[in-house]
Amino acid sequence: GRRHHQTPHAHPLTHEYYSNTCPQLDHLVSLVTSQQFREFPISAPATIRLFFHDCFVEGCDGSILISSERGGLLVEREAADNKNLAPEAFDTVNKAKELVEKKCPGVVSCADILAVAARDFVHLAGGPYYKVKTGRKDSKVSLHYKVQFNLPRPNSTVEELLLLFSKKGLGKDDLVALSGAHTIGFSHCNHFLSRLYNYHGTNRPDPSIEPRMLKELQMLCPPFGGSADVVAPFDVQTPFEFDHMYYRNLEAKMGLLATDQALWLDRRTRPLVLKLGQDKVKFFQAFALGMEKMGAIGVKKGRSGEVRKLCYRPN
Ligand code: HEM
Ligand SMILES: [Ca+2]
Numbered sequence: 601g602r603r604h605h606q607t608p609h610a611h612p613l614t615h616e617y618y619s620n621t622c623p624q625l626d627h628l629v630s631l632v633t634s635q636q637f638r639e640f641p642i643s644a645p646a647t648i649r650l651f652f653h654d655c656f657v658e659g660c661d662g663s664i665l666i667s668s669e670r671g672g673l674l675v676e677r678e679a680a681d682n683k684n685l686a687p688e689a690f691d692t693v694n695k696a697k698e699l700v701e702k703k704c705p706g707v708v709s710c711a712d713i714l715a716v717a718a719r720d721f722v723h724l725a726g727g728p729y730y731k732v733k734t735g736r737k738d739s740k741v742s743l744h745y746k747v748q749f750n751l752p753r754p755n756s757t758v759e760e761l762l763l764l765f766s767k768k769g770l771g772k773d774d775l776v777a778l779s780g781a782h783t784i785g786f787s788h789c790n791h792f793l794s795r796l797y798n799y800h801g802t803n804r805p806d807p808s809i810e811p812r813m814l815k816e817l818q819m820l821c822p823p824f825g826g827s828a829d830v831v832a833p834f835d836v837q838t839p840f841e842f843d844h845m846y847y848r849n850l851e852a853k854m855g856l857l858a859t860d861q862a863l864w865l866d867r868r869t870r871p872l873v874l875k876l877g878q879d880k881v882k883f884f885q886a887f888a889l890g891m892e893k894m895g896a897i898g899v900k901k902g903r904s905g906e907v908r909k910l911c912y913r914p915n
């Protein structure tokens with residue numbers, strides 16, 4: 601057989617990519633993620649979100665992980681949408697990389713480590729354990745201006761969300777299932793403030809917010825002069841548990857962002873919200889599938905990427 605002329609798809613992501621070069625990868629990463637989860641539980645939501653923000657901008661290539669350098673170009677991390685990605689998530693990846701480099705030097709990409717770590721945190725928080733395919737290469741650059749139009753806004757319409765996701769090869773089911781990541785974690789007030797006081801310029805709150813929750817959110821987040829550090833849980837019922845309560849909240853008008861509640865209000869996505877709210881097993885399956893599809897966005901192969909030695913710096 602002749603082995604040249606390989607297309608970019610000749611090596612899709614596989615479960616066996618490191619089976620010779622770093623068979624203990626999952627174990628090594630798990631040592632770091634489990635300790636990180638014990639010491640800094642917010643690493644879980646933060647890392648899951650980090651993976652999302654990596655994959656949607658230039659593909660799952662670790663481009664989000666690169667730190668700025670003095671005198672260098674602005675990197676993705678510096679873009680407004682990424683400013684409040686928690687440092688605990690970056691720390692997790694850097695620590696895991698350090699350990700993996702000791703046992704399997706120069707082999708495992710940071711993009712793959714991030715995918716594995718995100719899976720670990722889903723599981724540690726009570727969600728499904730699914731196998732992660734690997735074989736991603738790391739990017740050689742990170743540019744802040746790539747971010748803005750590749751990430752959803754907290755007040756995007758379902759139409760806009762579906763369009764953005766479809767550009768990434770993801771469908772309606774993926775949008776609804778992956779939004780279920782908001783079953784854990786928190787949002788700063790500014791992302792939903794207009795819903796509380798001035799919905800679409802009406803000077804009234806969004807009518808699709810459950811009244812008691814509205815009152816509580818208004819107390820937490822004043823219209824002016826509130827602290828920029830205040831956060832509210834996405835899932836008021838079980839903010840630390842990776843379960844399907846997120847969808848039940850949407851039925852009860854207790855979605856936090858406009859984009860969360862919109863999944864219930866839109867007739868295209870409502871049936872899926874209902875289905876996943878009724879069945880945790882279905883949610884876990886749909887979420888794992890969504891993560892696998894998201895994890896395959898824009899994957900770099902061969903010389904289009906590299907294996908970074910340090911996740912925060914190109915080689
Ligand atoms: C569908 C459109 C989405 C929008 C508009 C959106 C927007 C946001 C916003 C505004 C925050 C709060 C950030 C902050 O204030 O600190 C957030 C947090 C979060 N997002 Fe999303 N997101 C979306 C989809 C996703 C997806 C697909 C995932 C992962 C699969 C995800 C995972 C998370 C997690 C886990 C948090 C909590 C982070 C933390 O507590 O540190 N989101 N998202
Ligand atoms: Ca990326």
Ligand SMILES: [Ca+2]
Nearest residue numbers: 783835838841
């Ligand atoms: Ca929950």
